Amino acid sequence: MKEQKWEITKIPTFDVKNIFECGQCFRWNKEKEDSYIGVFGTNILRIRQEEKKIYFEGVNQQDKDLKEICRYYFDMERDYENLQKKLKKEDSILEKSIQYGEGIRILNQDLWETIISFIISANNNIPRIKGIIERLSQNYGTPIRWKHTTYYTFPSPEELAKASIEDLRRLGLGFRDKRVYETTKMIIEKQVDLQKLQEEKDFEKIRNILLSLSGVGDKVADCILLFSTLKRLEAFPVDVWVKRVMNELYIHKENITNKEIQEIAYQKFGELRGLAQQYLFYWRREA
DNA sequence: TCCCAGGCGGTAG
DNA sequence: CTACCGCATGGG
Numbered sequence: 270m271k272e273q274k275w276e277i278t279k280i281p282t283f284d285v286k287n288i289f290e291c292g293q294c295f296r297w298n299k300e301k302e303d304s305y306i307g308v309f310g311t312n313i314l315r316i317r318q319e320e321k322k323i324y325f326e327g328v329n330q331q332d333k334d335l336k337e338i339c340r341y342y343f344d345m346e347r348d349y350e351n352l353q354k355k356l357k358k359e360d361s362i363l364e365k366s367i368q369y370g371e372g373i374r375i376l377n378q379d380l381w382e383t384i385i386s387f388i389i390s391a392n393n394n395i396p397r398i399k400g401i402i403e404r405l406s407q408n409y410g411t412p413i414r415w416k417h418t419t420y421y422t423f424p425s426p427e428e429l430a431k432a433s434i435e436d437l438r439r440l441g442l443g444f445r446d447k448r449v450y451e452t453t454k455m456i457i458e459k460q461v462d463l464q465k466l467q468e469e470k471d472f473e474k475i476r477n478i479l480l481s482l483s484g485v486g487d488k489v490a491d492c493i494l495l496f497s498t499l500k501r502l503e504a505f506p507v508d509v510w511v512k513r514v515m516n517e518l519y520i521h522k523e524n525i526t527n528k529e530i531q532e533i534a535y536q537k538f539g540e541l542r543g544l545a546q547q548y549l550f551y552w553r554r555e556a
Numbered sequence: 557t558c559c560c561a562g563g564c565g566g567t568a569g
Numbered sequence: 570c571t572a573c574c575g576c577a578t579g580g581g
Contacts, residue, residue: 394561397579443577486564508562
């Protein structure tokens with residue numbers, strides 16, 4: 270157990286609130302004003318943002334360099350300022366949503382955790398999704414004590430495999446219980462090998478493998494591609510909110526198919542459409 | 557009481 | 570290929 274503390278001077282493309290509130294993650298919670306705490310991997314991290322400084326403080330369960338882990342997790346190598354410029358240039362309608370979501374960074378979240386989390390997200394709302402994932406972690410994850418509080422890691426495939434369908438139902442997963450159970454089994458038995466999936470380059474190939482998992486359809490597959498370490502900014506998840514905002518801004522029709530939305534997203538936003546999607550989703554849902 | 561939520565799987569046409 | 574339906578649960 271290694272504790273670390275550091276700070277960075279605020280950069281224009283890092284906003285703590287927008288990163289954690291834009292709907293890409295489920296295990297970060299507001300602690301106080303401008304302070305968030307979360308669990309990812311075997312790390313506990315607290316982040317506080319003041320005027321010109323961002324303070325990091327946390328522990329890693331193994332003896333790894335938390336600062337280095339965060340560099341990757343927060344996608345710090347990517348130049349978001351430049352990406353924003355490109356998006357604005359391609360389409361000016363996006364501008365206000367980019368301004369609203371200023372400082373969003375797309376996290377590199379654990380692939381396994383992202384798969385299960387977004388299977389749970391199906392026909393569900395964000396507060397309830399967070400509650401379910403928290404209960405899964407408390408019941409099947411590993412406890413970590415830090416500063417007089419116990420936190421729980423997201424369960425590994427082996428840990429989660431201990432849960433029966435009935436156990437999952439009792440934790441409130443509803444009809445998603447069977448899907449989580451089956452997908453866990455498929456991953457443990459390596460019908461889908463996450464290690465190999467991570468190394469695969471071909472977008473459609475990765476996507477088709479994800480689609481073979483129980484509970485993973487088009488939308489969930491795109492969320493996994495975008496929000497996990499697979500990190501494909503060309504994945505464009507279409508949920509009810511994105512459908513709504515795309516129709517209002519670009520289409521103006523009674524019945525739009527997801528296919529049409531995908532086509533227009535490609536035309537308007539190109540290879541960065543996944544990032545555009547996140548600004549639009551956040552803006553439409555909150556503002 | 558009804559509607560909705562970061563949809564999916566199954567079935568029918 | 571597209572169109573619809575059932576599915577658990579909690580909040581507004």
